[in-house]
Amino acid sequence: MGWNLGAIGFSLDGGKIVSGGEDNIVRVWDAQNGYLLFTLKGHVYPITSLAYSPNGKRFVSDGVDNIAIVWGGENGDRLTVANYD
Secondary structure, rough: OOOOEEEEEEEOOOEEEEEOOOOOOEEEEEEOOEEEEEEEOOOOOOOOEEEEEEEEEEEEEEOOOEEEEEEEEOOOEEEEEEEEE
């Protein structure tokens, strides 16, 4: 079973890639070896955009559900959730 990719983001140091799509899940990958590091849940509808902060300490996911989630870039902790109806 596959899933459609809706968004992808890269840390500025090139160490991590984040992806998200129609399955509502954010995935964090090691860019060097391709290993999946974290699977993060918090969206109820597809993810449409992802972006890392310049220092790589955080990244944000945004989706069709009008929810923006700020995650910890090192450990995947959910730091902030904002609903912007």
